[in-house]
Amino acid sequence: MELQPLLVLGLPSIFPAFETLNSHKYIFLKAFSSKLPLLQFLATKNVAPSSIRAILCDPRQALTVDILGLLPAVGFVLTTTAGMDHIDLSECRRRGIQVVSIGSLAADDVADMAIGLLIDVLYKISANNRRVRKCVASKPLNFTMAPKLGGKRVGIIGLGSIGGEVGKRLEAFDCKVMYHSRNEKPFVPYHYYSNVVDLATNCDALVVCCPLTKQTRHILNREVMLALGKDGVIVNVGRGPLIDEKELVHCLVQGEIGGAGLDVFENEPRVPNELFALDNVVLSPHAGAHTKESCQVKCELVAASLEAFFATKPRISVQPVIEERHFYPSFECLPASSGEPAYA
Numbered sequence: 001m002e003l004q005p006l007l008v009l010g011l012p013s014i015f016p017a018f019e020t021l022n023s024h025k026y027i028f029l030k031a032f033s034s035k036l037p038l039l040q041f042l043a044t045k046n047v048a049p050s051s052i053r054a055i056l057c058d059p060r061q062a063l064t065v066d067i068l069g070l071l072p073a074v075g076f077v078l079t080t081t082a083g084m085d086h087i088d089l090s091e092c093r094r095r096g097i098q099v100v101s102i103g104s105l106a107a108d109d110v111a112d113m114a115i116g117l118l119i120d121v122l123y124k125i126s127a128n129n130r131r132v133r134k135c136v137a138s139k140p141l142n143f144t145m146a147p148k149l150g151g152k153r154v155g156i157i158g159l160g161s162i163g164g165e166v167g168k169r170l171e172a173f174d175c176k177v178m179y180h181s182r183n184e185k186p187f188v189p190y191h192y193y194s195n196v197v198d199l200a201t202n203c204d205a206l207v208v209c210c211p212l213t214k215q216t217r218h219i220l221n222r223e224v225m226l227a228l229g230k231d232g233v234i235v236n237v238g239r240g241p242l243i244d245e246k247e248l249v250h251c252l253v254q255g256e257i258g259g260a261g262l263d264v265f266e267n268e269p270r271v272p273n274e275l276f277a278l279d280n281v282v283l284s285p286h287a288g289a290h291t292k293e294s295c296q297v298k299c300e301l302v303a304a305s306l307e308a309f310f311a312t313k314p315r316i317s318v319q320p321v322i323e324e325r326h327f328y329p330s331f332e333c334l335p336a337s338s339g340e341p342a343y344a
């Protein structure tokens, strides 16, 4: 079988496992491992840009209009993440490129991370762990009492697949769940707020899990943080820029909010230094969606999806096409009509 060139941007979490399993099918062009501009990098591999038909990408490197402009034959873009904010979706649509994401596959993992962060911030598990390790054995261990999670009012921003899983888990803790999303959901028992400030005013904690779009950038701004108040906790498992990070740091340092559990940051991999000294902040390296189990399933789905794509004839036109929602197995495809994914 002829090996297909596959351009890999960013460092998808399924690497290197996916590479090991599929090296008999693809020439992996690992642009993430090179500092060269793309065309030079491809030249070092003796690969013509026009021979690349598929891209596997990850938020660590944006798939921009400039990159797409260098690769005239690309017909398929696959991301191993639920978020697609690193992909220029309008340009893909304009070029008739099919974009496929892993969708809700790891929603339960991300929801677990959100609950873990919330519990850690409230019960100060990480902070106490650091203190206990430093304690002298002969001295009594002291601690401050934690606010109980049960009974808390928790607002979910973005009630899509991840938000729904977060809600399920919070219910099990006897929390009062409420939410904000672009539209009120029928058949959802949680109280809906069309306005994030109103949601924050009525909550003890906010969990942010909506996709990053032009509309949701800085959806958590200073006004929302002040409405949440000095005991309020923010958990972000969505994307860093959903929160105005400068204001978040300011509010945390000034004690204007109670704490934060963050799996994502506005300028990853940079984490604001001020956060390191704060015991009411728990930090995680954008690891929410990446359990061993989901990685294995992602590997299988990515392999099946690429195989289905390469089994079709090469594209002979770059005119926009109507995307077929269920052409590739088990993935969520982009809606054909809009420029950016709606946040749930």
Ligand SMILES: O=CC(=O)O
Pocket (backbone or CB within 6 Å): 080, 081, 082, 083, 084, 106, 289
């Ligand atoms: O960040 C991870 C994802 O979007 O799946």
